[in-house]
Amino acid sequence: MKAAAGDRLIVESTRDGEHRRVGLIVEVGHADGSPPYLVRWLDDEHETLVFPGPDARVVHTVR
Structure with a gap:
C-alpha cells in the first residue's frame, strides 16, 4: 500500500453495526x-498513527 499526504484512507467495518x-x-x-x-x-477530527490492515484502502487525490 502506498499513499501521500492528502490521500484518504478508507477502513471498512468487519463487524455488524459498525x-x-x-x-x-x-x-x-x-x-x-x-x-x-x-x-x-473525518468523523471526530482525532489523529492516530495507522498501520493499515487488509480491510483498508487508499483513495488517491488528484495532483
Whole structure:
C-alpha cells in the first residue's frame, strides 16, 4: 500500500453495526509512501498513527 499526504484512507467495518471510517492522511511515515500513516479521522477530527490492515484502502487525490 502506498499513499501521500492528502490521500484518504478508507477502513471498512468487519463487524455488524459498525460503520466504515474515512480519514485524511496528513503524514506518511516513509518517503516511498508506505505505512505508517498519520490519519485525521473525518468523523471526530482525532489523529492516530495507522498501520493499515487488509480491510483498508487508499483513495488517491488528484495532483
